[in-house]
Amino acid sequence: MKGSLPRGFRDILPTEARELHAIERFLMSAFARYGYVPLEPPTVEFAESAVTLDERRTVRFLDRDGRLLALRPDVTTAVARVVAQRYPQADATLRLAYFAPIFREEASMRGSEREYDQAGVELIGDATLRADAEVIALLAEALASCGLAAADIDVGHVGFVDGFLAELPAEARAAAGEAVRAGDLVGTVALARAAGMSVASAAALERGLRHRSGDLAPARAGAPESSQRALDTLDALGPLLEAAGIGGAIQFDLGFIPALPYYTGVVFQVTVPDLGFPIATGGRYDGLLATFGADRPATGFGIAIPHLHQALVAAGWQAPADSPLLVLAPDGGDGTTTLRLAAALRGAGVAVAIGEVADSAGQDVRRARAIDDEHLEYEGVVRPLEAVIALLAERGSR
């Protein structure tokens, strides 16, 4: 159909595009302050590479060689491939950052987009708890640098629930693990009970899944050995986050279980009031890179840019003002005067559009009219070029 778009894809018009570019600048410079360097993987990968997501959720097509390709469903897959191919030395620590559109197949009529921007970092090759603290602190700082207030960071550990399920037979363990990731806590406990978990253990598991606070002690009662170790890890993480300067924003949440199966340790998500979806999720995924032939510990996070943007706009955020745009009406001559004036203004750092501007993307717009090579009419008064430049510089710096 002419003039329409495939479901789940849309045009991003100038005002929003300008805001998204501002968000990208804030995030990428925060990532850079922690030593993360940008990585730009291609948009298309072989479909079999995209292992991090259910195959029904990747956007796939055949190329002319008959190979099945997929639009990248995330950047983590590409990072894993790059690390395995380009950085084979096993002890290299890599800090990679990205801001890129990703593509997810969504059921129709869900109000979901199939293409959206994701920003994130991956810290490869560092298994320490300090590395977990680093990425959580970076996430908090990156979001704050965009101007996001009132965000909560929930920190959990997949080992807490795994410890309870470890005592079950393999098949029940897999089914219960799948249920808990799908959010079916009723089914998780029912499966575990049916497979022989004691009433006391089931009660302790349910209590743990409801536990969210800075203090983990109440969740310890009745928890098996390896779940205790997960709690020890979180207890040790607390002072590190404190030292990194973000202790206040953290809640320990044992009920936060990410939907993706590849996490192995500390996990976290960022939420804000009045938005039903998390803004960012992340955590440790030590086993994933091994599937690409590079067995390295890794942690990182992804920020869903549409959700971040939505939260910022809902809080009254505006893209930071650039210097004003001067819309210059031509003088009625052959255009040489107008072009000469515009060149002089731009040379002095003033943004100039000649004629009319139908969509200024929410920028601060000023208007002037060309009079002759040395003069403009600005704010109703004919002034020398230098005076207009000085006035605009004054306004722009405010």
Added chain:
Amino acid sequence: MKALRIALAQGTLLADTQVALAAAGLATDALADGGRRLVVPSAEVEYILARPSDVPTHVAHGAADVGVVGKDVLLESDADVLELVDLGYGRCRFVVAAPAGSVDRSLDEYRHLGSLEVATKYPHVAERHFQGRGIQVEIIKLNGSVELAPQVGLADWIVDLVSTGRTLTENRLAIIEEIAICTARLIANRVSYARDRDRIAALASKLETWASSAR
């Protein structure tokens, strides 16, 4: 503090849901007045009355913080929500049924033609079930009176939700297999469950206590 938003399924579950919520200490009088309002403010909560199949959508998108809806609806919807408590009431079963005495004939037909036609109001549940069984079926989505389909030659089997099974018997259908037992569930939005844990976990605990004493 903002009122907790609770999405409730209109229809058969609503009366029991009111009892459960009242037992958990919530004011439900506003629901009882029989008005036609769809957003009902109450003391510390706000109720949203919705079609059962829309309740998971409201909760998944955060339009409601929590909801009460049947497991049957959750199985069909695939919405990303947290399922917190089995409330025990509204018990019904997803079943596969076929005309009484025709199971062998339809299986014979399946061996010849390689596929069975299954009529249902719940295409996701049916598709997932037969995929899990490795049986190839053509799903025919109907919006009502599914038990008619085998009689008029529209389908070989049906997948339907039954509570007593009387409708099946009256239409000379026999249950071949039970897919799942469904009861009402307390569900929550993932973000609301994190941010509003104290209130939602307290509600879940009270409802669980009530449900286990009713069992």
